Amino acid sequence: MDLFEYQGKQYFSRFGIPVSPGGVAETVDEAVAAADAAGYPCVVKAQVKVGGRGKAGGIKLAATSEEAREHAAAILGMDIKGHTVRRVWVEHASEIAKEYYASFTLDRPNKVHLGMLSAEGGVEIEVVAETSPDAIARLSIDPVRGLDLETARRWVAEASLDPAAREQTAEILCDLYRCYVEGDCDLAEVNPLILTTEGKVHALDAKVTLDDNASFRHPEWDEYAATETEDPREKMAKERGLTYIGLDGTVGIIANGAGLAMSTLDVVNQAGGSAANFLDIGGGANADVMAAALEVINADAKVQSIFVNIFGGITKVDEVAQGILDALGRVDIKAPIVLRLDGTNAAAGRALLAPHLSDRLVAETTMLDAAARAVALAGS
Amino acid sequence: MAIFVDEETEVLVQGLTGGQGRFHGVRNRDYGTKVVGGVTPGKGGQDVEGIPIFDTMHEAVQRTGATASFVSVPPKAATAAILEAAAAGISLIVCITEGIPAHDEARCYNRLVEEYPGTRLLGPNCPGVISPGRCNIGITSGDIALPGGPVGIVSRSGTLTYQALHELSAKGVGQTTCVGIGGDPVPGTNFIDCLEAFEADDETLAVMLIGEIGGSEEERAAGFIREHMTKPVVAYVAGVTAPPGRKMGHAGAIISGSKGTAQAKMDALADAGVTVARNPTEAGERMVDIVRAL
Numbered sequence: 001m002d003l004f005e006y007q008g009k010q011y012f013s014r015f016g017i018p019v020s021p022g023g024v025a026e027t028v029d030e031a032v033a034a035a036d037a038a039g040y041p042c043v044v045k046a047q048v049k050v051g052g053r054g055k056a057g058g059i060k061l062a063a064t065s066e067e068a069r070e071h072a073a074a075i076l077g078m079d080i081k082g083h084t085v086r087r088v089w090v091e092h093a094s095e096i097a098k099e100y101y102a103s104f105t106l107d108r109p110n111k112v113h114l115g116m117l118s119a120e121g122g123v124e125i126e127v128v129a130e131t132s133p134d135a136i137a138r139l140s141i142d143p144v145r146g147l148d149l150e151t152a153r154r155w156v157a158e159a160s161l162d163p164a165a166r167e168q169t170a171e172i173l174c175d176l177y178r179c180y181v182e183g184d185c186d187l188a189e190v191n192p193l194i195l196t197t198e199g200k201v202h203a204l205d206a207k208v209t210l211d212d213n214a215s216f217r218h219p220e221w222d223e224y225a226a227t228e229t230e231d232p233r234e235k236m237a238k239e240r241g242l243t244y245i246g247l248d249g250t251v252g253i254i255a256n257g258a259g260l261a262m263s264t265l266d267v268v269n270q271a272g273g274s275a276a277n278f279l280d281i282g283g284g285a286n287a288d289v290m291a292a293a294l295e296v297i298n299a300d301a302k303v304q305s306i307f308v309n310i311f312g313g314i315t316k317v318d319e320v321a322q323g324i325l326d327a328l329g330r331v332d333i334k335a336p337i338v339l340r341l342d343g344t345n346a347a348a349g350r351a352l353l354a355p356h357l358s359d360r361l362v363a364e365t366t367m368l369d370a371a372a373r374a375v376a377l378a379g380s
Numbered sequence: 381m382a383i384f385v386d387e388e389t390e391v392l393v394q395g396l397t398g399g400q401g402r403f404h405g406v407r408n409r410d411y412g413t414k415v416v417g418g419v420t421p422g423k424g425g426q427d428v429e430g431i432p433i434f435d436t437m438h439e440a441v442q443r444t445g446a447t448a449s450f451v452s453v454p455p456k457a458a459t460a461a462i463l464e465a466a467a468a469g470i471s472l473i474v475c476i477t478e479g480i481p482a483h484d485e486a487r488c489y490n491r492l493v494e495e496y497p498g499t500r501l502l503g504p505n506c507p508g509v510i511s512p513g514r515c516n517i518g519i520t521s522g523d524i525a526l527p528g529g530p531v532g533i534v535s536r537s538g539t540l541t542y543q544a545l546h547e548l549s550a551k552g553v554g555q556t557t558c559v560g561i562g563g564d565p566v567p568g569t570n571f572i573d574c575l576e577a578f579e580a581d582d583e584t585l586a587v588m589l590i591g592e593i594g595g596s597e598e599e600r601a602a603g604f605i606r607e608h609m610t611k612p613v614v615a616y617v618a619g620v621t622a623p624p625g626r627k628m629g630h631a632g633a634i635i636s637g638s639k640g641t642a643q644a645k646m647d648a649l650a651d652a653g654v655t656v657a658r659n660p661t662e663a664g665e666r667m668v669d670i671v672r673a674l
Contacts, residue, residue, distance in 0.1 A: 106482060108595045108632070111489050111566050143486040144494065181483055212627070214481035216456065243629050258563055258629025259537020259592050262618040267659050269621045278622075280629035282478075311542045313507055313519045314400065314476075343542055344521045367543070368661050 001210045001221070001228055004047045006089040008206030015179035017172055017190075018202035022091025031072035032065055034090035040064060041093040044071040048083040051124065056080045061093060084230070094204060098162055099192035101125055102173060103207075104180040107140065113180070115139040115147070117159040117173070121192035147177040168201040169193065184214035233277065233300050240292040242279060249274025250378040252297035252306040252335065254290075256281050256315045264309045267367060273375030276303045285315050290323025295331055303335050305377035307370060312343030321349035325356065336377050339363045340370035382511035382557040383532065383577040383584070384472060384500070389515045390446040392437065392470070393418045394453055394461045396428050401452035404476075404519050405431070408450070411522040413515045416444040437461075437468035450508070450517050451475040458504060459488035466496040473568070474517045475503035485566040492568070501568025505630070507538035507560035518560070520545070528554035530674070531667060532578035534571055535590035536563050536597070537630070540618060540660060544588055547664025553671050556584045563592065563630030571601035579609055586612045586670050588663060589654070591645055593619035594633040598645035606652035612670050614655045616663040617642045 003011060009019040023034030024047070035042045046058030053059055058080050060071035068090065078085045099122035107114035120128050120135045128135055137159035141147050152170035161169055172193070180188040189207040196202070215221050229235055237244030243258070247265075251273045255261035261280040268275050277297065281289050297306055310320050320341065327333065339362065341349050350363065357363055362377075364370035391408070395401035396418025406429050409415035417432050417440045424435035434440035437449070449465040451458060451473060458477040465473045485504060492499055502509055508518010513527030524542055526549040533548075533555055535541040541560045548555060559574050561567045571589060578584045587609075591598040598617060605613055620642040622628050624635040635641050650656045655670070657663035 106486060106565055108565055109597075109600065111486060113486065142490055143483065144490045184481055184483055186482060211482045213455065213479045214483070217481075245623070245626050245628065247623065255539070257537060257539030258633055259535070259541075259590070259618050260539035260543060262537075262592060262622055262628050262633070263540055263543070263616075263660060265621045266618060270658060275621065278626075278628060282629075311539045311546070313521060313538055313542055314404070342546060343524065343539075366661065368659065 001212055001224060002049045003208040003210065003224060004049060004087070004227065005045065005206050006047055006087070007224055008208035009203065011183060011208055012179060012203055012206055015183065016175045017179060018200070019206070020091040020094055020202065020204065022089055024087055024089050025072065026087050028069055028072045028076060031076070031088050031090055032069050035062060035068035036065060038090055038092040042068060042090055043093050044068060044075055045089045045091070046075045046078060046080060046085040047087040047089055048080045048085055050081045050083050053080060058085065094194060095197040096194050097197045098165065098195040100161060100165070100169070100194070101128070101191045102176060102193050103187065103189035103191070104177055104185070105187045110140065113141040113143055115141055115155070115173070115177070117155055119160050125191065141177070146181070147174060149174055162195055164199050165195040165201050172201060184211045184218060185209060186211050233296065236299060237279070237296045240296060242289070242293055242296060243282060244296060245278040247275050247277050249276045250302055250304040251374050252276045252300060252303040253309070254279050254281060254293045254297065254306065255309040256285055256311065257313070260309060260311055264307065264371070267371040268307065268375060271371040271375040273378055276300055281315070286319045287323035287326050290320050291327035291330060294324065294327040294333060298331055298333050305335050305374045306333070306337045307374035308337060308339050309367060309370065310341050310343070312346060316345045317341045317343055317349030318345040318352060321352040324353065328356070328361070336360045336362065338370050338374040338377065340365070340367055381581050381583050382514060383574070383581050384502070384509050384557060384559065385448065385511050385515040385517060387514040389448050390414045390416045390444060391448045391450055391517055392416065392440050392444065392446045393450045394437065394465065395451065396420060396431060397423050397426070397433060398452060402428055404452060405450065408516050408518070411516045413517060416446050437464045437470070441468040441470065446470070448472040448474070448517060451477060453477060455479040455481070459484045462488055462501060463491060466492055466499040471499055473499060473501045474506070474508045475501065476506060476508060476519055477503070478505040480504050480564065482565050485564060489566050489568060502559065503562040503568060505564040506562030507541050509557060509559045511557045512555050520558070520560070524549055525558060526552070526554040529556040529583045530585035530671060531555050532581065532584040532587045533558040533590070534574035534578070534587065535560050536592050537590060537618060540590050543660040544590055544663065547661055548667060551664065551668045553668050556581060563632050565595065565632040571597050572604045575601060575604055575609060579611060584611065585674055586614070586667060588667055589613055589615040590663070591615065591617040592630065592633050593622050593628060593635050593642050594630070594640045596640065599648040602648040602652040602654065605654060612655070614657060614663050614667045614670065615649045616657045616660055617645045617649070
């Protein structure tokens with residue numbers, strides 16, 4: 001789960017990482033109040049989970065209350081790369097002397113943590129990596145041993161940070177690493193981490209991705225769930241505990257297992273159609289899960305046909321079949337359903353459904369035939 | 381021969397008294413796998429359909445001599461169970477648990493490497509390993525696999541592994557071993573470990589590799605294939621149509637920026653001389669052609 005900047009900064013604060021004082025606002029009046037509280041000059045920043053806000057006009061400096069009002073009115077509701085701005089973050093403007101970059105993420109090939117630190121912050125790190133790779137000091141961190149202050153001190157020196165910033169940054173890096181590990185982040189990134197003209201180092205931005213698998217030990221993450229997605233289909237799926245991603249096509253997809261679900265999207269595409277969604281009902285899905293999945297797909301007005309692609313392993317096909325029958329009994333499913341069922345208890349599942357097959361509930365024996373059928377039904 | 385497991389492998393199931401552990405542990409035993417015990421703290425002395433339960437892995441290994449374990453416990457307890465198995469001297473740990481936090485996996489993996497270098501972890505979040513007709517550890521339905529070889533399968537996805545077995549078995553092409561390495565960001569065993577083992581295995585004459593978006597394991601596998609594999613490889617990579625920046629079900633299946641796309645992986649594999657298919661069915665067909673021409 002990606003956090004908005006303001007959520008990331010609040011998350012950083014918990015681990016002692018310094019950020020500018022400020023407030024979040026959903027209306028112009030709230031934004032002006034936040035600006036008055038933060039003090040002028042202040043910055044009004046669009047809260048969207050996409051890069052390039054500044055260039056899109058989503059970050060503005062305000063010297064007065066009137067300017068804060070003017071900027072907040074312009075930014076709230078603005079569209080930035082398909083994301084509508086629903087909130088702004090207003091904080092006291094910082095006098096920037098230097099901009100750095102710092103982040104922690106998993107180094108997947110080497111199965112250790114990777115810290116990246118650069119004296120050239122404020123631009124996208126991918127750009128720095130291409131134009132001046134030597135400007136990034138990389139640190140491999142053994143997840144068992146972690147990061148200590150001594151190592152962080154050597155690291156800030158190696159990255160050639162300004163001497164005035166080094167000790168503060170070393171301490172911030174240790175706190176950021178603690179945020180990354182104890183806070184169960186996939187990514188904890190500060191860009192820019194700034195040195196102010198007064199000689200203070202603090203985080204001017206926050207990019208945090210949380211590991212959804214760790215939510216069981218972070219009840220405080222519940223507050224982020226409400227703002228996680230704007231897609232009503234995704235909200236509905238999340239409430240039902242389904243792994244769902246909304247797409248733009250017309251063939252609704254239900255599959256078990258992430259790989260098979262992705263592959264189902266691919267074969268629908270190869271058959272000339274396009275998927276309306278990615279939906280993995282997961283391992284061990286039972287009748288209730290299947291029924292919930294059909295309800296979510298049914299709520300998508302664009303869906304013209306539904307392709308249920310199941311290869312039972314942990315998931316038992318007879319339970320999936322029962323779920324389909326339950327859903328058909330409970331909900332008026334608008335689009336025709338194409339079934340492809342194989343694997344654990346597949347014979348029992350097919351037998352359960354056999355008496356109910358019709359032109360609204362079609363069974364195919366192979367994945368490719370089922371994809372072709374679902375695409376044909378979506379087109380007619 | 382087969383890789384990792386064969387008819388001699390003796391297995392303990394950690395979590396045999398749980399719903400999933402019981403279903404799959406008993407099913408593995410019924411397939412012919414030597415399931416010699418189960419471990420659930422506090423339930424020692426009981427049995428699950430005749431399979432004895434022990435309180436600890438240490439005791440279970442001492443009493444049975446098992447060398448493999450099947451971890452089927454919830455995410456909160458899974459890495460502790462893996463480390464307990466390693467400390468008890470288990471050499472192959474198969475963990476099917478989905479939903480383990482990435483930081484727990486990273487700590488667990490590095491502790492295994494540092495403290496128990498002789499232990500192989502398969503997974504987490506994997507379907508397990510099956511050497512058809514010999515041994516099945518995990519959640520794969522044994523009846524979709526066909527004994528006799530000559531194809532080895534390695535896959536990041538559970539259900540696509542079943543699909544691959546199904547495609548080959550339906551056409552009468554058997555498998556030596558089918559390994560699911562799992563879809564998490566820190567897999568204990570990777571593609572290269574499996575390719576290396578298949579290359580060294582006399583019975584395996586060709587290998588099917590099933591990848592998906594995210595990370596760079598397929599690209600690394602391509603490098604290994606180019607340098608070290610003499611046996612033909614057919615590959616399929618899922619997620620050509622996946623949108624960037626979204627985790628596609630598996631914690632590890634995400635296109636980050638322009639990194640980890642299916643197309644880049646397919647290109648790398650094709651450059652290494654691998655036959656790259658567009659879908660699982662086509663991968664099965666290409667493999668059948670290759671096996672028939674051997």
